[in-house]
Amino acid sequence: MSTGMSHVSSSARWFGTGHSTLADPAAAGAEAATAALAGREPAIVFVFCSVGYHVPELFDALREQVGTDTVIVGCTTSGQLTDGRVSRNGVAMTAWGGAGFTVGTRVARAVNDRLREAGAEAAACLSGVEDEHRALLLIADGLTGSHHDVVRGAFSVAGATIPLVGGCAGDDLTYVRTYQFHGGRDGVQIMSDAVIGVAVGSDRPLGVGIAHGWQKDGDALVVTRSRDGRVLELDGEPALDVYLRRLGIEESVLDDAAAFRQLAFHHPLGLSRRTGEDLRVIHEADRTDRSLLCLADVPQGALAWLMTSDLDSLLEGADEASGQALDALGGEPALGMLLFDCGARWVKLGDTGVRRELAAIGKRLGDVPFGGFYTTGEFARVRGALGMHHFTLVTLALA
């Protein structure tokens, strides 16, 4: 387990973002870092980049510009965004610093079969961060099973007093391998199968927003047989058969895995919850046992719906998530905002829709800078104890 701690308290508070789509990793890193840092010494820099980069070179360019106490964290993505810009292939950096911020980090490795323990380990970053306002930000490998357990582990340490945000690393929606980053000026570790905990401390309020904009479509289905994220039966029938029939899709669509995934992103499963539906991204179908594979667990016995959405609803969700975070600042002006937007939302929105989503967020935030990435699952908890989401936009606003 590695840790990092940063206290920067002498200069004015700032929040900066940088974005580059240059193909050369060193040049992209330098361009994004220069824009985000603008010569200032950050408490933390978040680096979100596409999987194609040779990241050591990218980090070399960044490390030249940071201070000795600066913490660098981040991950690979299924896209990245900053104010006014979104990219499939590129790097986005978000940084903040100045008086009144504290940052602590903790990394749990080899987490695949011990997610709950890993969540608790990562949340131990909170110790030593005693600021009046705190949040726990998690960045996890997006392909390691049920992230509900990561949340449960983190909640067992953080309790109900500390809000949770964050996202799971992506790999451009290929679901092969994701990477997580953690380090500082002296070097950055590039890992898989890790959970990084970032304790965000501030003397001013922190605001969290969560929204998605999906609705139920058709009658409910009972999950009659499932194992973790694999749904084997719905209403006593093979899950894949029910799914194809409900959507009116031919079996032949399964011949092209990518085509099926694109289609399934438009029709996730929703599990009945008190404040709405808990969404599950379907990313694969298994013809051998006629099952559907979801990114998070689908409990046997659950009541589920096929979900649907339209452009307007999704855009409303983006606006709502941004607004919730700003509102939670209690009237304090926002310094900047971190966003964790589901990678499957991009698929649903399309390229045009994503640009409209970016515009909607920008419109809501005005001049407030923002940056983040497209995830494979989102962490967020303000109320209650649930904290794992899909097809959702999660925001963290700093005052």
Added chain:
Amino acid sequence: MNHWSTHQLTEFFAAVCAPQQEHAAIMVAVERAAEVLETEVGAVLRDGRVLVSWGTGRDQLEAVLDGAERPATLAVPGIGELHVTTARFNPGGALLVARMNEALDPEERQLLQAMAQTLELALTNISLLSAERALREEREREVAERVALLDSLREARQDPLTGLPTRMLFLEMLAEQLDRDSATSVLFIDLDRFKAVNDSLGHRTGDELLGLVAARIRGCLRPSDTAARIGGDEFAVLLNDCEAHQAVPVAQRLIDAVKLPFPLAGQEVFIGASIGIAAGPGAAPGEILGNADVAMYRAKQDGAGRVVLFDPQMHAEALARLTLNGDLQRALALGEFRLQYQPLFRLDSGQPVGVEALVRWQNPDRGYVSPADFVPMAEETGLITDLGRWVLNTAGRQAAAWRRTQPDLGINVNVSGRQLTDPQFASDVERMLSDTRLPPDAVTLELTESVLMSDPKAAIACLRDLQDLGVDVSIDDFGTGYSSLSYLQRLPVDELKIDRAFISRQSPTTADLAVVRTIVELARTLRLRTVIEGIETEAQRNAMQVLGCDLGQGYHLCRPVHPESLLTGLGLPEPTWKAA
């Protein structure tokens, strides 16, 4: 029906019923209740105490509850004012959730109650299953113990390796037969050379061989007869309605069957069997088997592969052997052994060149005991190693004393087969040389031909160590055994001591002389010294000299003498220390 809360109960039920431990089930219940009802805090209380807390610390929750089990609200530090709902379950439990901003609505309270009842059901099931599991484990343990006991009993009566009855069952069957008062013979079978198979081919092959032997024994018997494995490589056969003399051909048939090669480990393995026979009725089963064992021992002594009928006299002999063994042990401790020395002379000049140390035992009760009686026993029991070491050291010291006035006098010491293969033997010799300061070439170690030729490869390895020390090695009693000429050439020896058998007649015959001449010529070819033993007449001495023997030994030249008489007996000057 479509209220969200009703959908959650199935998931909750599945999750809470999955764990097998009570604490894990309670933990899952609290977590899931808090998640489903979206409450900040969840807890399970039992008898007013917080058992598990979720969302806030247990101690902190205990403090804010302050003994109240069903407060309407709780002020939790860091979270704020929470609306509390609890649902009781038996025995003495309560599932508590606390939520910010809004209290649970009626459906949610109903759901919480259902969750509490589900938890109660799960805990009851876990309790029942735990008790059942414990009971099942106890039963399984009992069954396992019983099976183990039965197995051990079965093994006590039936040999697992060969499937034959054991000694215990054999004696029971023998007792049954003797009760009928009919003639019964017992064969005690001991395998010859089995140990060599075990040592060279491994225990697994040895076990396999025992199985094959068992099958051959069974194959030689009538269906009404019984074969058993008594232990190790010992078997017994019970022949019903069979007098002792009738058992002899059966025993011979068994020996012939065992003699045939066994195909093992890709080769043919040859062993043998020695058999003792005892008959009943008239004695107890254990006694009859013991008698057959004694007879088998005699068969072994007489030479492997024989059949011997038990004779009551054998018991007395066996007892005598036991007594002899005990006396031998004491003799070494009490210093009853003595050495006599018989000189060796150059036949051409008549000069004494060395002496052979001969061990003697004078027992207060037995009187003089011949080495022929006690040396084989000492060999058998292993006492020969200690006795031989004593002989080596005593003779070495004596020779060193003589050499002060007779610096060319050598000393010959007899070495047994057991001593030769004793890993300590070479270092014993080295230590003796160091202690006495004898030059190594003054010492000749005598080994019999049969010892060297029984395992020539091993003998060569042992002799190399001695050769490295510089001592001479002599082959004693040469000509009586079966020396392989190829090995003779490779053995690192210096001397052949021709057995007295070739000149046992007062005047050796032409044939005797021909053999001796051949041996002498062979020795010359191999550049070995020759010694002829047992010269008892002048004619013998002359004949041996003419044949070219280097050295001679015998009563005609000089009898074995006590050390104090040796030099005067030879007409040589006494050591100065003695004269002084």
